[in-house]
Amino acid sequence: MMNLNAITVQFGGLTALKGVSLSIGAEEVVGLVGPNGAGKTTLFNVISGLVRPTGGAASFNGANVLTTPMYKRARMGIGRTFQIPQPMHELTVRQNLLVAQRFGTGSVNLAKIDEILAFLHLTDKADRDAAQDLSLSELKALEVGKALATAPKLLLLDEVLAGLETTSKRAFMKTLIELHRVYRISILIIEHDIETISTLCPRVCVLNYGQLIADGTPQEVFSNAEVIKSYTGGGHD
Amino acid sequence: MKLRILLPILVVLYGLVPFLFGGNNYIMSILVASLTIAGIALAWALLGNLGGMVSFGHAAFFGVGAYISALLTMKLGVPIFWAMLAGGVGSAIASIAILPALRLSGPYFALAILAYAHIFRVLATEFSGITGGAGGLLGIPVLPTVLGYSFSSKVGGYLVIITIIVIFAFIYDRIRNSYYGFALKAMHESEDATRVVGVHSTMLKAMMLFLSAFMTGVIGAFNSHYINFLEPDYAFNSGWTMLPVVAAIFGGYRTLTGPLVGAVVIYTVDQLFFKNYIPSGHQIILGALLGVMILFSPDGLMPLITKKLRWRRQVKASPSPSQETETI
Amino acid sequence: MFNLILQSLYSGLLSGGYFALIALGLALVFGTMKVINLAHGEMVLLAAYMAYVMESKLGLNPLMAIPLALVVACLVSVTVYFLVSRIGKNRELNSLILTFGIGIILTNAMLIVWSADIHSTAVAAFQEPVALGPLFSMKSELAFFGVSMALVGVLWWWLSRSWYGRALRAVSSNRDAAKLMGINPYRTEIVSFVVAGVLASVAGVALYCTNVIQPALGGSLTTKAFIITVLAGVGSIPGVLIGAVLIGVVEALTVTLFSSALQEFTSMALFLLVLFVLPNGLFGGARRRG
Numbered sequence: 001m002m003n004l005n006a007i008t009v010q011f012g013g014l015t016a017l018k019g020v021s022l023s024i025g026a027e028e029v030v031g032l033v034g035p036n037g038a039g040k041t042t043l044f045n046v047i048s049g050l051v052r053p054t055g056g057a058a059s060f061n062g063a064n065v066l067t068t069p070m071y072k073r074a075r076m077g078i079g080r081t082f083q084i085p086q087p088m089h090e091l092t093v094r095q096n097l098l099v100a101q102r103f104g105t106g107s108v109n110l111a112k113i114d115e116i117l118a119f120l121h122l123t124d125k126a127d128r129d130a131a132q133d134l135s136l137s138e139l140k141a142l143e144v145g146k147a148l149a150t151a152p153k154l155l156l157l158d159e160v161l162a163g164l165e166t167t168s169k170r171a172f173m174k175t176l177i178e179l180h181r182v183y184r185i186s187i188l189i190i191e192h193d194i195e196t197i198s199t200l201c202p203r204v205c206v207l208n209y210g211q212l213i214a215d216g217t218p219q220e221v222f223s224n225a226e227v228i229k230s231y232t233g234g235g236h237d
Numbered sequence: 238m239k240l241r242i243l244l245p246i247l248v249v250l251y252g253l254v255p256f257l258f259g260g261n262n263y264i265m266s267i268l269v270a271s272l273t274i275a276g277i278a279l280a281w282a283l284l285g286n287l288g289g290m291v292s293f294g295h296a297a298f299f300g301v302g303a304y305i306s307a308l309l310t311m312k313l314g315v316p317i318f319w320a321m322l323a324g325g326v327g328s329a330i331a332s333i334a335i336l337p338a339l340r341l342s343g344p345y346f347a348l349a350i351l352a353y354a355h356i357f358r359v360l361a362t363e364f365s366g367i368t369g370g371a372g373g374l375l376g377i378p379v380l381p382t383v384l385g386y387s388f389s390s391k392v393g394g395y396l397v398i399i400t401i402i403v404i405f406a407f408i409y410d411r412i413r414n415s416y417y418g419f420a421l422k423a424m425h426e427s428e429d430a431t432r433v434v435g436v437h438s439t440m441l442k443a444m445m446l447f448l449s450a451f452m453t454g455v456i457g458a459f460n461s462h463y464i465n466f467l468e469p470d471y472a473f474n475s476g477w478t479m480l481p482v483v484a485a486i487f488g489g490y491r492t493l494t495g496p497l498v499g500a501v502v503i504y505t506v507d508q509l510f511f512k513n514y515i516p517s518g519h520q521i522i523l524g525a526l527l528g529v530m531i532l533f534s535p536d537g538l539m540p541l542i543t544k545k546l547r548w549r550r551q552v553k554a555s556p557s558p559s560q561e562t563e564t565i
Numbered sequence: 566m567f568n569l570i571l572q573s574l575y576s577g578l579l580s581g582g583y584f585a586l587i588a589l590g591l592a593l594v595f596g597t598m599k600v601i602n603l604a605h606g607e608m609v610l611l612a613a614y615m616a617y618v619m620e621s622k623l624g625l626n627p628l629m630a631i632p633l634a635l636v637v638a639c640l641v642s643v644t645v646y647f648l649v650s651r652i653g654k655n656r657e658l659n660s661l662i663l664t665f666g667i668g669i670i671l672t673n674a675m676l677i678v679w680s681a682d683i684h685s686t687a688v689a690a691f692q693e694p695v696a697l698g699p700l701f702s703m704k705s706e707l708a709f710f711g712v713s714m715a716l717v718g719v720l721w722w723w724l725s726r727s728w729y730g731r732a733l734r735a736v737s738s739n740r741d742a743a744k745l746m747g748i749n750p751y752r753t754e755i756v757s758f759v760v761a762g763v764l765a766s767v768a769g770v771a772l773y774c775t776n777v778i779q780p781a782l783g784g785s786l787t788t789k790a791f792i793i794t795v796l797a798g799v800g801s802i803p804g805v806l807i808g809a810v811l812i813g814v815v816e817a818l819t820v821t822l823f824s825s826a827l828q829e830f831t832s833m834a835l836f837l838l839v840l841f842v843l844p845n846g847l848f849g850g851a852r853r854r855g
Contacts (some may be wrong), residue, residue, distance in 0.1 A: 048296045048433055049432075049433075050429065050433075052562070069437075070432050070433070071361075071432045071435055071436055071437045071438065073433075074433065074434050074435035075435055077414065077433075080433055082429075082430070082433075085425050086429060086430040087430065088419075088423030088424075088427050088430050088431060089423055089425065089426040089427045090422045090423060090425070090426070091419055091422060091423050095419050095421075098416065099416060099419050099420050099423065099431065099434065099436065100417065100435070101418070103420060103431075103434055103435035103436045103437075104433075104435035108416070113370040131426075131427075146430070146434055150308035150434050151432070151434060175537070243826075244683075291658050291661060291662070293661075293665070337840075337841040338841070340655070340841065341840070343657050343658045343661070344657060344658070344661055345608065345795070346602045346789070347658075347661055348601070348791055349836075349840055351788065352788070352792070352836050352837055353837070354831040355788070355829055355830070355833050356833045356834060356837070358828060359826065359827060359829065359830040359833075362771055362826055363826065363827065363830075376640060394837055406739065437730070475784070479669065482662065482665070483666075486662060515677060516675040517677065517680070517681070518673040518674070518677035519673070520669060520673050521669065521670050521674055521676075521677065523666075523668055523672030524666045524667065524668070524669030524670035524671075524672075524673060525666070526666075527662065527663070527665065527666030527669065528648065528666040528667055528670070531652065531659050531662050531663045531666065532651055532652065532663065535652075535653070535654070535655070535659055
């Protein structure tokens with residue numbers, strides 16, 4: 001469904017991504033891990049349109065992603081969350097979802113909005129100011145909600161669990177597992193916690209210094225020598 | 238806006254005011270002039286509030302609309318109300334030239350559009366063949382007679398401008414309360430968040446620019462047929478930018494009625510009082526007013542008043558911030 | 566014809582001198598506080614009127630006005646600073662509107678006190694022509710050009726060598742980091758406003774001695790200064806200098822080759838051109854997208 005071919009991103013002298021090739025099928029759950037600065041968020045930015053790669057190709061259900069402007073990618077079926085939650089300011093939680101749904105799918109379905117709110121346990125905060133009245137875990141839930149409202153086929157989750165304390169984390173993980181079961185969409189998820197990734201994802205990709213160094217099951221990937229070296233600091237080559 | 242409030246207001250505007258003041262030419266003149274400013278203030282506030290852009294060059298749109306309408310009626314005999322519409326459309330088209338400035342940050346856009354207004358004024362002076370040059374255009378056709386009623390009178394002019402404003406206010410309100418309005422609001426501080434869910438933010442901002450330019454152009458066109466005379470220094474005068482800005486900030490540019498009420502109050506008080514005390518330089522008070530408003534009540538006077546009224550009526554705790562949506 | 570053009574280039578170069586002072590003041594304030602002072606031109610004009618007062622009311626040489634102009638300009642500048650720093654939210658845009666209002670106050674104040682009549686120096690010595698080869702200028706033009714260049718030089722040295730200079734640069738690139746380094750951003754902000762006032766006062770006196778002044782000039786001075794900073798790009802003093810000379814030359818050429826009415830038009834058009842085609846200015850490096 002989603003095909004990335006030799007994606008390269010260069011910012012001035014820095015190469016953030018180098019020749020990353022990756023494919024994601026329908027209803028797949030794939031984890032994306034790697035040390036800080038490996039290029040994970042950059043990859044998300046390429047897929048969702050915030051960054052133009054300097055080389056490579058990407059297609060989504062046959063259509064060329066890179067020539068599609070950012071705002072059209074939601075309609076294509078690509079949804080993403082931001083690592084630091086970016087709620088839409090001056091709007092309520094419900095309005096956040098409404099805008100996402102209206103512009104991401106082209107029409108409004110109030111029942112679906114209520115469904116998403118309930119799924120993410122945001123119903124009683126539905127009419128509060130999204131930017132001012134939510135806790136961190138609620139903001140993260142809203143991030144997911146906004147993306148869900150666009151009825152995506154591929155959901156990019158960028159460290160939705162980061163910064164949450166254990167109880168919220170566990171609750172959120174349950175929500176994520178439910179997410180895949182209920183909405184039957186593909187999910188590409190960036191997380192730092194290896195245990196979380198291994199629980200959630202039957203397939204894991206590892207980035208290091210902008211390159212894809214492993215792609216397989218959690219067992220395979222986390223026993224891979226190069227992967228271990230990247231996390232424990234084996235130095236540059 | 239609730240019909241309960243709207244209907245009496247319309248009755249006052251269309252019935253009471255002409256009845257009370259229709260005979261007094263002086264008052265009607267001031268009223269019409271202040272309403273002209275009010276219309277521009279509304280358009281300016283729309284751009285600022287929905288589009289998120291502060292403009293210091295609305296005089297450009299005013300002048301372009303004025304000239305287009307005047308010339309269409311004088312040289313091509315186009316019926317006046319159509320010409321006014323065309324003036325608005327012309328201003329909207331002219332605003333295309335400023336589109337690239339949308340991606341600039343606030344101050345740069347504000348000043349880019351100021352440069353733009355200057356350029357138009359100079360162009361209008363230079364193309365004297367068409368625009369009558371610095372000498373100006375005389376004898377612009379007056380507002381027509383429709384169904385036996387002559388709109389060329391002061392009351393007629395008043396009715397036209399009031400109708401224009403009511404229509405524009407309606408449009409503004411509809412947009413503000415639509416999904417587009419929500420998206421526009423969110424775009425101010427979270428543009429990427431809106432783009433990622435499918436909002437074509439650049440297009441929306443451009444639409445607001447076109448709309449604001451269109452509205453201002455129509456008002457400029459109205460003005461040219463109302464005073465029947467145009468010259469570049471008048472049509473593109475910085476006063477057409479300055480007064481609406483003061484009015485909108487004073488009245489509260491985040492609300493719908495703020496700019497309108499602000500304009501009528503500011504202009505009337507300036508003409509009736511300030512001008513008498515300080516014949517040359519009376520606008521110094523407006524400058525001071527602008528400064529004071531920005532420092533002490535940047536949301537203007539109207540929200541202050543409505544907040545006080547709402548506070549009196551409510552016994553329970555104050556509503557959450559997001560419920561302070563302006564409905565007036 | 567060629568001589569005419571050469572003469573225009575020369576005149577433009579000379580006027581570029583004090584244009585640069587005005588633009589630098591504006592750029593300095595913008596650099597430290599991210600605030601564009603729309604009343605800057607009016608402040609320069611006020612200094613020019615001080616020179617006028619010195620000459621017409623006190624019968625003294627307008628150069629004597631420089632200390633007075635310094636005090637007045639710096640007072641105005643610092644007042645603007647205090648008012649701007651009192652803005653609570655949305656400072657970038659609200660300060661625009663605030664300084665816009667201050668500009669209106671100043672322009673009208675000058676209108677009230679000195680009326681709309683135009684004024685210019687009557688000191689004969691200033692208006693005497695001086696020749697540099699085949700090129701002519703007024704003595705005052707040449708003199709003030711020299712003064713401006715000297716002042717720019719001093720400013721450049723000061724910004725690159727002194728503690729305040731480096732503090733200014735630190736604050737403008739990263740305010741929070743600068744605070745962590747022990748730099749007091751408020752003090753650096755005031756300093757930049759004061760320096761802007763100093764530059765404005767000299768530019769104002771220069772304006773009076775080489776040109777005609779009237780209250781309406783304030784707005785166009787600010788606009789011109791802003792255009793120059795845009796041409797120059799962010800953070801480049803030589804850029805501002807070149808930009809100022811460019812504007813001076815462009816205007817002089819327009820007056821000579823076309824008409825004086827188009828004078829502002831060409832610099833405006835140049836401004837829009839640079840804005841859309843070269844958003845970083847001719848020399849700047851920083852991104853300006855808001």
